[in-house]
Amino acid sequence: MRGVFTSSWLLQITMFLLHLLLFMNKSQGSPISGSKYSLSITTKVDVFPSDISPSTQPQPFIPLLAPSPLIPFTNNSVPKLSGLCSLNFSAAQHIMTQTATDCWTSFAPYLANVVCCPQFDAMLVTLIGQSSKYSGVLALNTTHAKHCLSDVHKVLVSQGATEDLNNICSIHSSNLTEGSCPVAFVDEFESIVDTSRLLTACRKIDPVNECCDQVCQNAINYAARKISLNDMSNSNGNHSLPRKTALVNDCKNIVLRWLAGKLNSSAANSVFRGLSNCNLNKVCPLVFPNISRIAKECGNQIRNQTSCCKATKNYVSYLQGQSFVTNLQALKCAVSLGEKLQKANVTKNIYDLCHISLKDFSLQVGSQESGCLLPSLPSDASFDRTSGIGFICDLNDNVVAPWTSTSYALQSSCNRTTKLPSLPTSTSSQNGKSTIIHTAVLIWTCFSTPILFHFQTDICKI
Numbered sequence: 001m002r003g004v005f006t007s008s009w010l011l012q013i014t015m016f017l018l019h020l021l022l023f024m025n026k027s028q029g030s031p032i033s034g035s036k037y038s039l040s041i042t043t044k045v046d047v048f049p050s051d052i053s054p055s056t057q058p059q060p061f062i063p064l065l066a067p068s069p070l071i072p073f074t075n076n077s078v079p080k081l082s083g084l085c086s087l088n089f090s091a092a093q094h095i096m097t098q099t100a101t102d103c104w105t106s107f108a109p110y111l112a113n114v115v116c117c118p119q120f121d122a123m124l125v126t127l128i129g130q131s132s133k134y135s136g137v138l139a140l141n142t143t144h145a146k147h148c149l150s151d152v153h154k155v156l157v158s159q160g161a162t163e164d165l166n167n168i169c170s171i172h173s174s175n176l177t178e179g180s181c182p183v184a185f186v187d188e189f190e191s192i193v194d195t196s197r198l199l200t201a202c203r204k205i206d207p208v209n210e211c212c213d214q215v216c217q218n219a220i221n222y223a224a225r226k227i228s229l230n231d232m233s234n235s236n237g238n239h240s241l242p243r244k245t246a247l248v249n250d251c252k253n254i255v256l257r258w259l260a261g262k263l264n265s266s267a268a269n270s271v272f273r274g275l276s277n278c279n280l281n282k283v284c285p286l287v288f289p290n291i292s293r294i295a296k297e298c299g300n301q302i303r304n305q306t307s308c309c310k311a312t313k314n315y316v317s318y319l320q321g322q323s324f325v326t327n328l329q330a331l332k333c334a335v336s337l338g339e340k341l342q343k344a345n346v347t348k349n350i351y352d353l354c355h356i357s358l359k360d361f362s363l364q365v366g367s368q369e370s371g372c373l374l375p376s377l378p379s380d381a382s383f384d385r386t387s388g389i390g391f392i393c394d395l396n397d398n399v400v401a402p403w404t405s406t407s408y409a410l411q412s413s414c415n416r417t418t419k420l421p422s423l424p425t426s427t428s429s430q431n432g433k434s435t436i437i438h439t440a441v442l443i444w445t446c447f448s449t450p451i452l453f454h455f456q457t458d459i460c461k462i
Helices: 002-026 089-102 108-135 142-158 186-192 195-202 209-213 215-234 241-262 265-280 292-298 305-320 327-343 406-412 450-459
Strands: 040-042 062-064 382-384 388-390 392-394 441-443
Touching (some): 089 142, 108 142, 186 215, 186 241, 241 265, 292 305
Antiparallel strands (some): 382 388, 392 441
């Protein structure tokens, strides 16, 4: 029996080494071009109860390496496409790869608002815009839209993107059509719109100043309203406000696709990401559960500071479980929560009392449970052949959460005289390029390989 056991054991070890050598050999190629790595993530909270117990302790955000070392980590299968999509994927190959990286299987739900979905949107607009150079059309019909979205999804998933990408980003095939916009042909668009003015305003944007000056955004809005008037003339102007707003929004998509057809794919993607960050930084993406516990412990005259701060920090820990946020989003979140608390008779500045900073509103990472704020400028995940998927965030941004009115958050991001650490700045000496200065950064790199498995607590615990 001992001899049989030893032989079996040696056979298992041999098989493991063969799999390991095979994987190491395959991993020398480009993992993005067909590999798929599995990670499972343990988060702090999945639901937001109406009454949060202050005894609950926040847990760090830790990706766990789930698969057995003997399970293959790669999927080299080529996706089977419909053959009915006319979009030119090769014209946007680089940004499709970037989209797959930004929407990597395990990270997508937590980077959706800031990284994944803005990139996915920009990629779809760019794909249609680039294809319009040959088709002359700035939209897909309903049938082609279904096939194309399905094909795009298959390509991205084969490169590592999450299967649930369309649901996470709320993308439907109708997003690839003209919607309610009456103009879809390039020739018709160019006969209505001052294209020279539009291209001048949006050929290249400063992602810092554009959000405040809105040069490109105003040009896009003007063009969208102008082409939407074609529909007004056919319907005697009988539009309700909601329908008119939807009409203009659909026409904005047409304008963006036209721009994508006039710029190269990388330039178009950069412009669209900059514009999307202007919008996402305006609001707090977090959902606030019931604040009754904080109101009870911190309302009116605080009787017990320890209980108040425990309730406050416990509440914030639930917010942290939702997603990563940018520094400007954290600013909006702090102000929004402060307003809710003040309406619930919490008059004391509990942010200052309980040492709540902006980074406390984003996912906590690492053994020290430090908040990870993403930059307010567009940022992407990156792939490194050695360490895997990673992204940069600031772990040392100790800006105190403001206990004040909404006007503070609205003014601070565009007021040139207001100086907040870690907010982006732009200088003329850099030809309009934006820079972000971090006092400390973390590059999250967690790669599911047997070789790095024993380094889990050092590399993957963030």
